[in-house]
Structure formats: C-alpha cells, structure tokens
Amino acid sequence: MTTEVATKAALMIEDLRVAIEGKEILHGVDLAVRKGEVHALMGPNGSGKSTLASTLMGHPRYEITGGRVLLNGEDLAELSADERAKKGLFLAFQYPVAVPGVTMVNFLRLAVNGVRGQDVPVAQFRKQLLETMKLLSMDESFARRYVNEGFSGGEKKRAEILQMALLKPQVAVLDETDSGLDIDALKIVANGVNRLLGPDLGVLVITHYQRLLNYIQPHFVHVMVDGRIVRSGGSELALELEAEGYDGIAGKNGSGKEQ
Amino acid sequence: MAETMEMAVNLDYEQKWGFSDPEQYVYKAEKGLSPEVVIALSRMKGEPDWMLDFRLKALSIFRAKPLPTWGADLSTIDFDEIYYYLRATERQGDTWEDVPEYIKNTFDRLGIPDAERKFLAGVSAQYESEVVYHSIREDLTKKGVIFLDTDTAFKEHPEFFKEYFGKVVPPADNKFAALNSAVWSGGSFIYVPPGVKVDIPLQAYFRINAKNMGQFERTLIICDEGSFVHYIEGCTAPVYSSDSLHSAVVEIIVKKDARCRYTTIQNWSNNVYNLVTKRTVAYQDAIMEWVDGNLGSKVTMKYPSVYLMEPGARGDILSVAFAGKGQHQDAGGKVVHAAPHTSSTIVSKSISKDGGRTTYRGLLKVYPGCDDVRSNVRCDALLLDEHSRSDTYPYIEIEEERVNIGHEASVSKVGEEQLFYLMSRGLSENEATTMIINGFIEPFTKELPMEYAVELNRLIALQMEGSVG
Numbered sequence: 001m002t003t004e005v006a007t008k009a010a011l012m013i014e015d016l017r018v019a020i021e022g023k024e025i026l027h028g029v030d031l032a033v034r035k036g037e038v039h040a041l042m043g044p045n046g047s048g049k050s051t052l053a054s055t056l057m058g059h060p061r062y063e064i065t066g067g068r069v070l071l072n073g074e075d076l077a078e079l080s081a082d083e084r085a086k087k088g089l090f091l092a093f094q095y096p097v098a099v100p101g102v103t104m105v106n107f108l109r110l111a112v113n114g115v116r117g118q119d120v121p122v123a124q125f126r127k128q129l130l131e132t133m134k135l136l137s138m139d140e141s142f143a144r145r146y147v148n149e150g151f152s153g154g155e156k157k158r159a160e161i162l163q164m165a166l167l168k169p170q171v172a173v174l175d176e177t178d179s180g181l182d183i184d185a186l187k188i189v190a191n192g193v194n195r196l197l198g199p200d201l202g203v204l205v206i207t208h209y210q211r212l213l214n215y216i217q218p219h220f221v222h223v224m225v226d227g228r229i230v231r232s233g234g235s236e237l238a239l240e241l242e243a244e245g246y247d248g249i250a251g252k253n254g255s256g257k258e259q
Numbered sequence: 260m261a262e263t264m265e266m267a268v269n270l271d272y273e274q275k276w277g278f279s280d281p282e283q284y285v286y287k288a289e290k291g292l293s294p295e296v297v298i299a300l301s302r303m304k305g306e307p308d309w310m311l312d313f314r315l316k317a318l319s320i321f322r323a324k325p326l327p328t329w330g331a332d333l334s335t336i337d338f339d340e341i342y343y344y345l346r347a348t349e350r351q352g353d354t355w356e357d358v359p360e361y362i363k364n365t366f367d368r369l370g371i372p373d374a375e376r377k378f379l380a381g382v383s384a385q386y387e388s389e390v391v392y393h394s395i396r397e398d399l400t401k402k403g404v405i406f407l408d409t410d411t412a413f414k415e416h417p418e419f420f421k422e423y424f425g426k427v428v429p430p431a432d433n434k435f436a437a438l439n440s441a442v443w444s445g446g447s448f449i450y451v452p453p454g455v456k457v458d459i460p461l462q463a464y465f466r467i468n469a470k471n472m473g474q475f476e477r478t479l480i481i482c483d484e485g486s487f488v489h490y491i492e493g494c495t496a497p498v499y500s501s502d503s504l505h506s507a508v509v510e511i512i513v514k515k516d517a518r519c520r521y522t523t524i525q526n527w528s529n530n531v532y533n534l535v536t537k538r539t540v541a542y543q544d545a546i547m548e549w550v551d552g553n554l555g556s557k558v559t560m561k562y563p564s565v566y567l568m569e570p571g572a573r574g575d576i577l578s579v580a581f582a583g584k585g586q587h588q589d590a591g592g593k594v595v596h597a598a599p600h601t602s603s604t605i606v607s608k609s610i611s612k613d614g615g616r617t618t619y620r621g622l623l624k625v626y627p628g629c630d631d632v633r634s635n636v637r638c639d640a641l642l643l644d645e646h647s648r649s650d651t652y653p654y655i656e657i658e659e660e661r662v663n664i665g666h667e668a669s670v671s672k673v674g675e676e677q678l679f680y681l682m683s684r685g686l687s688e689n690e691a692t693t694m695i696i697n698g699f700i701e702p703f704t705k706e707l708p709m710e711y712a713v714e715l716n717r718l719i720a721l722q723m724e725g726s727v728g
C-alpha cells in the first residue's frame with residue numbers, strides 16, 4: 001500500500017520524527033501530496049507546521065530522528081537545501097530573511113540559473129521577471145531593492161510567490177503565506193498561487209486561519225496539533241475547524257486516533 | 260537592472276595574475292639599501308642635487324626610525340634581501356608597440372590595453388621601478404591636464420615639486436614614508452587646471468614581476484580650484500615563496516571647490532608586504548573621496564587620510580578589506596578636522612576567513628575651535644569561520660564641544676538563516692556565502708565604475724573558491 005502511494009505521490013512523508021537541539025517536535029507525521037493536488041495543513045501556533053516545512057527543505061538545524069521524506073520517490077535525507085531546490089522542491093518562508101546589499105534581480109537570476117542548471121539568457125530572464133512581477137502587482141523598481149530588506153509583510157509574501165513562479169517547482173510548501181496580509185494583498189497573493197496550480201504541481205499550504213482557503217481551494221485538509229496530524233479530510237474540515245476551533249477537533253481526535 | 264554579479268569564475272590567482280616573465284633588466288641595483296644604491300638611482304634618473312639630498316636625508320630617517328610597534332607583524336621583512344631599484348626597459352612607450360613585447364604581453368594578460376580602449380581617459384603602466392607605458396586623451400592635454408609618470412613630471416614641471424613634493428607626507432612621517440622618499444621611482448603625477456572636470460577615470464596599474472622586489476612609487480595629485488578627477492589604481496604580482504615589498508606614498512592637494520576621488524583595488528599576491536602612506540589636504544568646500552579596496556597582499560598597513568584645512572571641506576573614506584589564509588589587512592582611515600564647518604564619513608567593511616585577520620584602525624581628530632563639525636564612522640566586520648579574527652581600533656580625539664559625531668561598529672557571522680534561505684533557492688553554499696559577502700560590501704561596490712564592480716565581485720568569488728565544502 002505504502003509503496004503504491006510512494007510511486008504516485010510527488011511528496012511522501014512517512015512517520016517523520018524531527019528534533020531540534022535534542023527535543024522532539026514532530027512525533028511521526030504521515031502525509032502524501034500528489035501532483036495536481038492542493039493540501040492544507042492547519043494547526044495552532046507552535047504545533048510544528050513550520051518545523052515540518054523547514055525539515056522538508058533541509059534546514060541543517062532540524063534533525064530527522066525517524067521516518068523519511070521522499071520527493072518523486074527519492075529519499076531527501078542526504079540532500080542539502082540547494083539540491084532539494086534543484087529537484088523541484090520549493091518553500092515559501094513564513095519569515096523570509098533579509099539579505100542586505102543583494103538586489104532581487106541578482107538574487108533571482110542566480111536562483112533561476114541554479115535551479116534550472118543552466119544560464120538563462122539575460123533578456124529572456126528579464127522578460128519573465130517583469131511579466132511575473134506585473135501579475136503580482138509589483139512595481140518594476142522592486143527588482144532593484146535588496147532581498148527582503150525593509151519589505152512590508154505583504155511585499156515579503158509577494159516576493160516569495162514571485163520566486164515560486166520563476167523557479168517552477170513540482171512541489172511547493174507555502175508556510176503562512178497569508179499571515180500579515182490585508183484582504184487586497186491576500187487576493188493578489190492567492191491569485192498568484194492559483195495561476196501556478198496545475199497537473200504538474202503539488203502544493204502544501206500551511207495556515208492557521210481558514211481565511212486563505214476561501215481563495216486557494218484545497219482538495220485535502222490536515223490538522224496538526226502538538227507535532228502530530230490529528231485529523232485529515234476534505235475541504236469541509238476547514239469549515240468544521242472554523243466552527244469548532246482546534247480544541248474541538250483535537251478533542252474529537254482523542255477517540256478517533258485509536259481506531 | 261544592472262548585472263554586477265559574476266560568480267561562475269574558475270580561475271585562481273596563480274593562473275590569472277600570478278604568472279611571471281623571465282628577468283631581463285637593463286639595470287638592476289645590488290640587493291639591499293645603502294647610500295650608494297640611492298646615489299646610483301638618483302644619478303641614473305639625472306636628478307638635481309636637491310632631490311638627491313632629499314633622498315639621502317630620508318634614508319637616514321628610515322634607518323633611525325624603529326619599526327612600528329603597533330599594527331601588523333613586520334619583523335619578518337628582511338630589508339637586506341630586497342632589490343630597491345629595477346629598470347626593465349630604457350624608455351617609456353606612448354603606444355603599446357613601443358613597449359618591449361614580453362612586457363606588453365603581461366599587460367595584455369592583465370587586460371590593461373583593453374580597459375584603456377573601453378573606458379579610460381588615460382593609462383599609466385608601471386613595471387618594477389619604472390613606468391613603461393603612458394597615455395592620455397588628447398583633448399585633456401589640450402585643456403591643460405597633466406598626467407605623467409612622476410619621474411617625467413619632475414623633469415618637465417619641477418615647479419610643482421618644489422611647492423608640493425614631500426609637503427603633504429614628509430619623509431619623517433613614518434618609517435615607510437622615509438623609505439619611499441629615499442628610493443621612490445615611478446608613480447603618477449596629475450595636475451588638473453582650474454574648472455576642468457576629467458569626466459572619465461585615469462588609471463595606473465602597478466606590476467611587480469621580479470622576486471624580492473621592492474616597488475616604491477610616488478604619486479602626487481593636484482586638483483586646482485573647481486576641478487575634478489577620478490584616479491584608479493590596480494596592482495598584481497607573481498606568487499613567489501619569498502617576500503616582496505611595496506611601499507608607496509601618495510600626496511594629494513584638493514583646492515577650493517575641487518573634488519578628487521581616488522580608487523584602489525589592491526590585489527597583490529600573498530607574498531607582498533603592502534605598506535602605504537596616503538594623505539590629502541583639502542581646502543575650502545573641497546571634497547576628497549578615498550575608495551580603498553584591499554584583497555591581496557600578505558600584510559597591508561594603510562590608512563588613507565584627509566586633512567580638512569578650511570571651512571566647507573569634506574572627506575569621505577570608504578574601505579573594504581578581505582583577509583584569507585595567512586593574510587593580515589590592517590587598514591582604515593584618518594580624518595583631521597582642522598577647520599570649522601567641515602564634515603567627514605568613514606565606512607569600513609572587513610571580511611576574514613580561513614584564519615585571516617582584519618584590523619580596522621581609524622583616527623578622527625577635531626581641533627579646538629572647529630565647531631560645526633559633522634562626522635560619522637561606521638565599521639562592520641564579517642567573520643566567515645571561528646579561526647578568523649577581526650579587531651577594531653577607532654581612535655577619536657575631539658577637542659571641541661560643538662560637534663556632531665556618530666560612531667557605530669558591528670561584528671557578525673554569515674547567518675545560518677540567510678544561508679538556508681539562499682540555498683533553498685538553488686544556490687550552493689559557496690554561491691550563497693559569496694552573495695552574502697557581495698551584499699555586505701555593496702556600499703563599497705556601488706561606488707565603483709561598473710567594470711571595477713564586476714572585477715571586485717570576481718575577486719571575492721575567487722577568494723571564496725575552495726574554502727567551503
């Protein structure tokens with residue numbers, strides 16, 4: 001059964017246990033994302049969602065103490081973050097860091113060349129960059145600003161989606177891409193993501209609000225509490241959460257988990 | 260959207276700049292320093308007696324002064340092993356065809372004639388002790404701009420030397436200024452007449468070729484009232500196991516309303532001691548800008564300075580130092596506010612890796628009675644590993660109360676989160692680190708003409724190669 005899914009799922013997470021500085025944060029997470037699917041991962045603050053995201057991308061401080069992660073059937077454990085990116089994985093960060101003095105255009109150019117494994121001609125790159133920025137309602141001057149430096153919350157999130165659009169991943173993890181956005185910015189960002197959806201992309205949307213899911217419709221919803229996925233279901237689960245809160249869901253799970 | 264980043268370079272110093280020509284000199288002084296060496300050098304140059312006297316006095320000052328007890332370790336310099344004067348060719352060319360073939364090839368490899376064609380108004384190329392090639396755009400000559408090697412300028416325009424030579428940096432200033440004064444040869448002389456603005460840069464390139472060579476060029480720049488010039492210097496040397504010595508003196512006079520920018524990209528091989536004295540006096544409403552990049556050498560001690568002599572004068576010093584394995588960059592800047600209503604900034608960025616050592620050493624001095632002085636000093640150090648070291652000595656001497664002085668310093672490491680972020684976008688660890696460094700020194704790079712910014716980023720990428728992973 002597991003093997004069958006593994007061959008189909010672009011991202012396969014099996015009984016994943018993760019520790020930071022010796023303390024286990026994820027206590028056995030299972031999740032499979034196929035291409036063409038949108039999964040939502042919901043859960044209260046501190047439940048381990050970002051830990052999962054960072055682990056998937058290969059953050060050196062997060063130690064896998066059990067289980068495994070497969071991307072298109074390949075175990076990621078030994079791969080560095082850049083190698084994962086080259087294999088088609090993308091993470092939109094909850095808190096993108098600033099890199100002072102490095103312009104967006106220089107950064108994006110190197111990123112695109114790195115991920116594609118070849119030098120994209122400058123003219124072609126510029127064209128793509130300007131078009132994509134336009135779709136995200138970003139001014140051209142944005143390209144000359146320093147990476148995430150002095151960006152507003154909304155600008156940071158848009159910049160993450162801009163990167164996703166240019167890098168064309170097969171699996172994208174979006175960590176709280178809705179947080180800190182007003183409704184207009186949220187629509188722009190959601191719109192940007194929706195444009196990228198299609199049969200070649202699997203998406204894991206991490207959020208602790210139902211709000212984003214009004215704009216990006218998930219096929220599946222998972223609920224994480226204390227480092228475990230306690231419920232999985234269809235998009236209706238998000239509404240249930242909205243009505244009952246995490247406590248309600250987690251409570252129900254107490255019996256459900258033993259099944 | 261300027262593309263100033265070029266990182267996929269796969270050259271090392273040895274290959275690109277570290278090659279050498281066989282030694283074939285028309286004159287090579289005997290090893291070591293003596294009055295005889297100085298006299299022979301001065302006679303060969305056909306100098307008047309006053310210059311020979313100046314040299315001999317400087318020599319005795321050099322001998323009397325102890326090595327500095329602060330700064331980098333200089334105890335390993337063996338002054339007796341150095342050749343103080345080497346002449347590779349009889350005459351100077353004003354076309355590259357006039358330059359001996361093998362020397363021309365050297366400068367070709369260094370890209371000088373190419374740069375000259377593309378983006379320079381004048382070029383000077385010094386090989387060992389003498390300038391072997393010199394050119395300046397004709398229209399600048401017509402406007403009265405003088406750009407010559409210092410020896411020729413001394414012959415043709417002695418009046419400037421009587422007035423200014425050795426006045427901004429007297430031989431007794433420090434041991435190495437004395438040494439340079441005793442055996443100086445080559446360097447650049449620039450005079451820009453009142454109101455003339457030299458719109459594109461003049462460049463000098465200094466090449467050491469021989470083993471155990473001492474290069475002692477002497478540069479004198481006079482910007483007359485309301486004029487402007489941007490002078491750029493670059494340098495390289497072959498990689499040898501024995502040490503060479505480069506000890507220059509640069510004197511600059513910036514008169515009322517004039518502006519001078521002096522840019523250095525120092526890329527000596529790691530067997531060169533680079534001990535340089537650079538100083539400017541700036542008069543009313545004049546501006547002096549030092550843009551000083553130090554990447555190469557074994558040891559560098561260099562603190563470009565500005566003396567603000569009259570109201571309205573401004574001095575800006577911007578420096579970058581990169582120290583890798585076995586290197587010590589002891590650099591910084593010095594500003595002396597000797598008049599009220601003067602302003603200055605010092606910005607220093609340093610990077611240390613593989614056990615390399617950077618030191619920021621700066622002096623800010625405000626004399627009594629100099630009110631309305633504004634100055635801002637900022638030094639940032641970036642450490643790439645635990646074996647490397649950075650120290651900061653920001654001396655501030657202020658003898659006036661009505662001043663506005665700011666000082667900030669920081670030491671940081673390449674952040675794990677920054678690296679992870681960049682690597683998650685497909686950059687290798689090396690590319691990501693290089694990008695963070697290029698960003699760190701961007702306040703410096705953005706002041707360089709495009710071609711030099713590209714070159715600087717390339718040099719940094721080169722320094723980074725092989726260090727990670």
Ligand SMILES: Nc1ncnc2c1ncn2[C@@H]1O[C@H](COP(=O)(O)OP(=O)(O)O)[C@@H](O)[C@H]1O
Pocket residue numbers: 020021025043044045046047048049050051052061
């Ligand atoms: N770098 C870290 N160092 C130590 N503890 C961490 C680190 N990152 C996360 N944690 C801890 O792991 C738990 C899960 O955090 P996180 O994954 O950020 O949750 P979420 O994204 O769901 O809000 C929290 O208890 C948090 O304090």
Ligand SMILES: [Mg+2]
Pocket residue numbers: 049050051094175176
């Ligand atoms: Mg989080």
